[in-house]
Structure formats: C-alpha cells, structure tokens
Amino acid sequence: MSHISCLISHVSSLNRIRVRFAPSPTGPLHIGGVRTALFNYLFAKHQGGDFLLRIEDTDQSRYVPGAEAYIMEALDWCGIKIDEGPREGGPHAPYRQSERKELYAGYAQQLIDSGHAYYAFDTSEELDALRNLAESKGETFTYNNLTRAGLNNSLTLPGSACESLLSSSAPHVVRFKMPENVVVEETDLIRGHVQFNTNQLDDKVLFKSDGMPTYHLANVVDDHLMEITHVIRGEEWLPSVPLHILLYRAFGWEQTMPRFSHLPLILKPVGKGKLSKRDGDQLGFPVFPLAWKDPETGDVSRGYREDGYLPDGFINMLSLLGWNPGTEQEIFSMDQLIQSFTLDRVGKSGSRFDPEKTKWFNHQYLIRHADTELATLFVPFLQSKCLEVPFELVVRVVGLVKERCHFVHEVWDQGFFFFQSPESYDEKMVSKRWKDGVPEMMEEIAGFFATIETWNAPEIKEPFSRFVTEKGWNFGTIMNSLRLCLVGGSFGPDIFEICEIIGKKETIARIQKAIAQLPGTN
C-alpha cells in the first residue's frame, strides 16, 4: 500500500461511522434493549456506517446459557443486520469480551504504570462491613480520595509489602485513581452539555480479582480498539460518562474518543418506574421480542413474535418511542426509518410504553401486508387444527378478513367458518333473531338457493334480494338469521361472499343444520 492510499484509508476510517450494541448475556433482551440496538443501527445506516454486536460477558456469575443466541435471533427477527459480531466475525474479532480477556490486563497495567490506577487488596467482606457501618450512621461509604488513604492499597502500603502481596498472588483488584476536583464536561448528542465534578465520584474497580475487567475498562478499551465513533446507550449510563472520559484521557485516546448519546428510558404503561417483566405479565403484553424460557426455573415469558406481531410493525412502534421525524408520518419501513433517523430528534424524557398503540401498529401492518404472505403465516394455525385447506382459499379468506384483525391468529376468529361449519350458535343472536317463523323462512331460502345455477356472490345476491322482496319478508331478520346459520353469530364479511366461498351445497347444509339444531319456536 502506498503512503498516500494508506493516508486516505486512515482518514476514511476516521470518518466512517461505527457504532456498537453491547449487551450483557444475562437473559433475554427486553424492549428497551431492542430499541437501543435499533437506534444504533438506524444512526449508523443513515450515514452508511457499521453496526457491531459485542457481547459483554465479563461477569461469569451472571452468564445465562442461551442468552447470546437469543440476542442474535431477536436482532435477526427485527431486521437489524449485524456487520461485525461474534457470529459474523470481522477485523476486530473476537467480539465476545470473555475471549478478549488477555488483552485487558495489559491496559490495566498501563494505567497503573502511569499513576492513573492502583492495586487494592481490600476484600469484599471488609468493604461490605465499612458500608454497613457507614449506613448505620446514616452515611454512605465511598472508596475515593477521602478514604483511600486509610485502606489497603498500593498507595498506602509500603512498596515491599505491596510487591510481596502481589507475588504471593493475594487477591486484589485494580482501581481507578479518581482525580480531585476536576470538572469533566461533555456535550451529549441528545442531552446537550453535561458536567460532573470528580469529587462526587469514587475509585471504580477496573479490573476484578478474578482476572476479568469490569464493564468500564472493557468497554472503553474495546470501543477504542474497535474504532467506535458513537456510543448510543441507555440513560442509566449517564453517570459513568465522567469515568469513561477520564479513562480515555488516561490512555491518551481523547482525540479519537467516541461521541456520547444517552437515550431516555422506557417507562411502565401504568404506575411508576421503568418497564419491567412484571408489567407485561400483569397487563398482558410481552416485554420481550421473542419468547424466552428461563433455563433455571423453566418459566416461559411470552414474546412479540409468538404473540403474532409482525417485526416491521414492532420496529415501527419502537422507533417512535423517544424519537419522532418532525413530520406527521407514522408508518415507516426500516428503509424509511434509516432515511429519516437523526439523533437530534430523539427526546430527552422517558416514554411510557403503550401496548394499545403497539396493537394499532400491528393492525396497520397487517392490512398492508400481501395476502399471500399473511396466508403463509396463517397456514400453521390451520395445520394445528388438522385442517387441509387449499392455499388459494386461505389467501382469499385472509384478504376478506384481515382488515378486522389485529393479529394473524385472529384470522381464525374472524373466518373459521370458511373452513368448517360453526360448532355453536351465539345465544344472544339466537334469542334475538331466531323467532317465530324464521325456521320456515330459512327452509324456503334453502330451497330457493338450490335453484340458483351460477354460484357467485353477485349472482346470488340479486335473485335472492328479489325473492325476499316478493315474499315481503323483513330484510333485517332474513340477513341476520342467514348469517347466524352460516357463521354462528353476528360477524364476518359480506354474506354472499361467504356463500360463494363455502359453496352451494355447504350453504344449504348449514341452513338445514341450523334449523335442526336451533330450538324450534313453535
């Protein structure tokens, strides 16, 4: 590579937008996590950049088997495409922090050598005791510039004692030496100017006694190594911004430090606090994209996919939680979202999650979806009922009933009578419509239907109307009673469409079945 092209590639790599979604595999991804991934993805793709998935599994004690596979499957289902990740690979592999373990110790050492960090030998038990003691006095214990002088660390211990502790491999951690009275300022792309005084901060553990880095170290090191340009994450990370910035400074990486953006929280639909799994269970909506079976307890949590939501509608709903295009458009395809998405239109305040609007979005996507695709999604429901139905018929039924459905599975509720004779009759309708004389009228109608040659909706409707008029019967009674015979209740599409689809023989059979089964009134 020539010097110039080398320079160019360096410059372009500096300009290329790179973002990451960095979940911890401690369980299924919830709505908030999916939205964070989505906003990262939209931001990157809007500018032709890269979206990486990095698995932050530095806490072995919280590792949940299956969680990582779940995260990837969920992103796949949502249509969020990963450019680099544990499964996809990439120039900065591995993308799983547990597999990058060796790397972090060197960086921790670098910080110790430069005086930005130190060894601490205090045990968890000792620190817990100090915290409890402080709490009993109504105070809070913090490991910081005020207390570190009185604790067990390489700052207080004589060099020789420290050496021997380390060489005897006594358990220890590495802590960041938080500087005194420094104001760290940052312009968050969503929140604007934020500032923190380091006096309020503590000496965070960077490297744990089990040989693993903490989130803070691993995150900063990996974001730097992976050339991440923008960190877009949940608001809960805002308080750690000063630590992260100080870390970039300590490493001498401030020039290429990513820009920060902190997304607002997603709140419960009712009550206080952020959205949790419990809310979903109580209010009857999923909080996970995919169903999840807890490997420990065996409990199954429902998912949007399994509940019949279409991924495009789900994504559309999520995109509008905390972001808006500034226009009155509400329905967006993924491509349109990529086109329109900018961080400056992300709001600062938390959004309450509204399951009703999610349903509405699904309905919107359902009625826009091609009938053949919906039919394909619906076929499994028919199979589960052991019904063999020609695909063309399924397509036709779906087209007829989809506008009255919120979910694919509701095609059954709205159109089961196209596939089988009603098994029961709505009682209210029976008592309201099945009155004196009605069975006789239905009998006559069945006879009349038998005489009709060409069996299609318009050619049934026209002579039928004439027949009813000539008889002088009340249309409301006839139509509703006929509907009762055919579908078992007071719902469904145009009655003549139903007649056409189920066929002449079946139409007549259903009328006769109703006459036989429903109570005679005289």
Place this chain on the structure above:
RNA sequence: GGUCUGUUCAUCUAAGGGUUAGGAUUCAAGAUUUUCAUUCUUGCCAUAGGGGUUCGAAUCCCCUACAGACUACCA
C-alpha cells in the same frame, strides 16, 4: 442521603420568543356496513406550581414539587 437527568391532552408526541398549542393512539357520539370489524365525521382532553427576563414565554433564567437513573470486584 448525595450526584445527575427529566416534566406539553389519559398515552406517544409537534410547536426551538409571536398559531384558536397541531397530529396520532385510547375513549365517547354519529354516519357507513341490512352483522361485526374497517372507514369517515365530530367530540373530550395538555404546557406541574411559583417567581423573574421580555411589548410578548410551552419555549430563556431561578426556586419548589414530582418522577427517574446512578451511588457493587453487575452490566
């Protein structure tokens, strides 16, 4: 407790010093559908409170209230 962040209809939100504060969801009423749903029309409903600054504040500043996050060898 401390630090940080936020607050416009019930809900998601628009309006970036000048509009009767706009749209969507929900809800209610009416029309359509000889059914139900859809659709259409209409209605209901908001700048957290108090001080400033200004000719003029949802918008800028301060205080209060409320809400949330963080305050682990978890992320």
